[in-house]
Amino acid sequence: MKNRRFAASILWIVVGIGLMIWCWLGSADEYWNGMGTALVVVGILQLVRHIRYRTDEAYRENVDVEAGDERNKYIAMKAWSWAGYLYVMIAAVASVVLKIAGFEELVPLTAGSVCLIMVIYWLSYLFLRKKY
Amino acid sequence: MKNRIEEIRKARGIRQEDFAKALGVSRQTISSLENGRYNPSIFLAHNIARYFGMAIEEVFLFEDEDGR
Numbered sequence: 001m002k003n004r005r006f007a008a009s010i011l012w013i014v015v016g017i018g019l020m021i022w023c024w025l026g027s028a029d030e031y032w033n034g035m036g037t038a039l040v041v042v043g044i045l046q047l048v049r050h051i052r053y054r055t056d057e058a059y060r061e062n063v064d065v066e067a068g069d070e071r072n073k074y075i076a077m078k079a080w081s082w083a084g085y086l087y088v089m090i091a092a093v094a095s096v097v098l099k100i101a102g103f104e105e106l107v108p109l110t111a112g113s114v115c116l117i118m119v120i121y122w123l124s125y126l127f128l129r130k131k132y
Numbered sequence: 133m134k135n136r137i138e139e140i141r142k143a144r145g146i147r148q149e150d151f152a153k154a155l156g157v158s159r160q161t162i163s164s165l166e167n168g169r170y171n172p173s174i175f176l177a178h179n180i181a182r183y184f185g186m187a188i189e190e191v192f193l194f195e196d197e198d199g200r
Contacts, residue, residue, distance in 0.1 A: 065152075071161040071170050 012043030138166040
């Protein structure tokens with residue numbers, strides 16, 4: 001698991017640098033440069049955490065406890081649940097506001113994202129109902 | 133669900149940090165359990181009771197909706 005994270009952080013850095021070079025050569029626009037920079041930053045942060053995990057015993061113990069702590073897992077699940085609810089509410093209100101304000105072209109995006117998240121919810125619900 | 137974790141822990145002179153370490157959870161989890169803000173899983177409840185050498189129902193006070 002830990003080695004997979006190490007490999008993933010190296011992969012982010014390599015892909016990020018690749019995207020940045022691709023942009024510098026003039027073959028891609030600034031979007032890909034930004035994406036590459038973000039991947040490099042994420043990869044470096046993960047790498048630093050991984051190295052600290054390997055070398056700092058107190059940090060490793062703390063990380064292991066936090067990762068295995070059942071209250072943390074409960075809070076993380078609850079936070080995802082809240083994020084889903086809030087996103088649906090915000091996107092639904094936004095689609096009405098955008099419609100009234102005359103931004104017709106943005107309405108399908110917000111309303112569609114609400115429909116998409118509801119479909120994902122129901123698929124997840126059906127899957128989890130079979131699993132548990 | 134109420135519990136007697138804080139009462140039993142203090143009676144035995146155990147610090148929250150040491151208790152948390154023995155159970156493999158964070159100190160904040162112990163604090164939340166003691167304040168009644170978080171109800172533990174059956175596994176953690178079992179481990180807590182076993183740590184104290186008591187039965188689960190001696191540590192955790194199960195009450196129904198009416199508080200009976």
